[in-house]
Amino acid sequence: MVNEQGVGGRATVGLETVFKIGGVPTVTFVRPSRWGTLLTNLRTPGRGLVVEGPSGIGKTTAVKRALAELGREEDAQYLSARRPSDVELIELLPSTDNFGLVVVDDFHVLEDSLRGDLADLLKALADAEDATSKLVVIGINRAGDRLIEHAPDLVNRLDVLRFDVEPQQKISEMISLGEKALNVEINARDYVVESAHGSFYLAQLLCHEICSNANVFETVGQLERVTTPFSRVKQIVLERQEIRFDKVLTKFARGNKFRPGGRAPYVTVLKWLRESDAWTISLPEAMRLHPSARASVSVVLKNGYLENLVSDPDIAKILHFDSVTNVLSLEDPQVAFYIRNLDIVAWVRKIGFRNVDLDISYDVALSFAGEDRDFAVALKEQLEERGLIVFYDHNEQARILGEDLEQFFRPIYQAGAGYIVVLLGPTYGQKRWTRFESDAFKERFDQGRVIPVWSTLVPETIWDKSRTRGGCTFDPNDDTLKQASEIAELISHKIDEN
Structure with missing residues (x-):
């Protein structure tokens, strides 16, 4: 709201117009850091433009204001990938001639095939230097990467304009424009600048709440110092966001x-x-x-x-x-x-987690001889299906290249996994690496952190110390998946109940 008569010779502007929490800012618009590059591209016929960056950083606002400055705002058609009716129009673009200036917002949510079609379209328009059609794409970070992935030779045919987090002086400039329009000084402005983390939108939101809380809803007659404590405003905003998010x-x-x-x-x-x-x-x-x-x-x-x-x-x-x-x-x-x-x-x-502070990387580490790998794989998959993080040697092939294997594996079996699940088949103690692994985790038996799983092919003897512990049995000649599922369920319950 703007009242031209104003107060004391100053135009009266409504809070909702100054610190906007929806729509394009007018009174408090600040040119972003990449403004010159943006204008240059928009003046260049046919050359594609990708504007990317975090949500709420002001990408769409900047494009609209730049087009307005160039006198082309009325020429532009804005399409959102979030509106099904707009997506239908976006799908028609590659087969449409002379479609004018089109801005596709939220490009990153389009189907992959359609993004590929738009990449081909951008290339064709750039090659033709088509003055009758221009495409601007707006998306979150790495949107340009996806386009170039679809069409690698786009690299020199479009501009990727990355709107990173704006510097604090830009946020401060925006707040100053708002203060001038409302004829106020906001005591908490430094806290707003810091808490906005480079987002114009968050700064608008916080300033709007600060002024509203101080009953400043439009331009005041005499300069007013707004002393609303930032801690109060922050708490109000967080309580609203808690309900939403x-x-x-x-x-x-x-x-x-x-x-x-x-x-x-x-x-x-x-x-x-x-x-x-x-x-x-x-x-x-x-x-x-x-x-x-x-x-x-x-x-x-x-x-x-x-x-x-x-x-x-x-x-x-x-x-x-x-x-x-x-x-x-x-x-x-x-x-x-x-x-x-x-x-x-x-x-x-x-929200119910109990283990997030533990300094371990895996819920379970598997130890087994090569002859029992098929069952180990089935057990690993069943444990992962239940949301557990499993150390399995073949998953680490890339990481262990060139490494000292003993130095790599020992910490995992000693302390890097919550539990060791050892598959005790006929050849387990005969293999070099199973002997190494069992030596690394042997002290964890007394901590109740080793779960033995005996093969039916191994006879029980009085010398087998693992038999003094609770464990499971598997039959290599029986249904692998069924047994792996049953054992994984038991292990899962054990971990949850501990």
């Missing part, structure tokens, strides 16, 4: 199969997102930076569990996962603010 974040953290005593790989992923400056993470890069959590996250990644989980309609509203680039991104900047300010340890306990 806590249930769905709990669903994500617990995963497809909730195991209170398991490794909680999805909690680990949330922690990485919480620590990310850009609200998006490449999981392979994150695993390299956090080797202790690599095992648990790699299991849910390579088996497709993470992809299936994020496809849940509720979770898909706040998280996006690209299964080709293995990049996970937050879809809503308010979720980023919520998880950054969450007491993560208390929250993880509240």
Whole structure:
């Protein structure tokens, strides 16, 4: 709302117009850091443009304002990949001539085949320098990577404009414009700048709440100092976000199969997102930076569990996962603010996890002789189906290349796994590596951390100390899958009850 008469010669502007929490800012619009590059591309006929970056950073707003400055705002057609009716129009673009200026928002949620079609279209338009058709694509981080993956020779035919987290001076500039419009000074502005983490949207949201809490709803006549404590505003915002996001974040953290005593790989992923400056993470890069959590996250990644989980309609509203680039991104900047300010340890306990503080990488490590590998594989798969993280030697082939194998394996069997499951077949004690592994974990028998699984081909003797422990039996000549499933279920219950 703008009242031209104003107060004291100053135009009166409504709070909802100054610090906008929906729509494109006008009064408080600040040119982002990449403004010049954006204008240059939009003036170039046919040359494709990909605008990528974290949600809420101001990508769409910047494109709209740049087109307005160029006098082309009315020419542009905006299509969203989240609206089915718009997707139908997007599908027609590759077969449409002279379609004008089209901006495709939320490109990252399109089907992979359609993204490939748009990549081919961008290449054709650039080659033709077509002045009658121009395509602008907006998406989260790495959107340009997917296009180039579809059409590698696009590299020199389009511009990928990455909107990273804006510097603090840009956020401060935006707040100053709002203060001037409302004729106020916000005491907590420095806290807002810090807490926004480079997001114009979050800064708008926090300033809106600060002013609203101080009953400043439009331009005031005399300069007013707004002294609303930031702690109060932060708590109000977090309480609202808890209502919106806590249930769905709990669903994500617990995963497809909730195991209170398991490794909680999805909690680990949330922690990485919480620590990310850009609200998006490449999981392979994150695993390299956090080797202790690599095992648990790699299991849910390579088996497709993470992809299936994020496809849940509720979770898909706040998280996006690209299964080709293995990049996970937050879809809503308010979720980023919520998880950054969450007491993560208390929250993880509240939603039912018991083991997340343990400094171990695996729930179970398997020890077996090569002759029993078929049963070991079946048992590993059944344990993983129940949400457990399993150390299995063949999963580590790439990591062990060039390594000292004894130095690599010993810590895992000594302390790196919660339990050792040892398959005691006829040749177990005759093999070099089984002797090495059993020597590494032998002291864990007295801790109740070794679960023996005896082959029926091995007769029981009074000299076998493993028989003094509770264990299971498998018959190599019987139904492998059925036995593996039954034993995995018992082990799973043991871990949960401990």
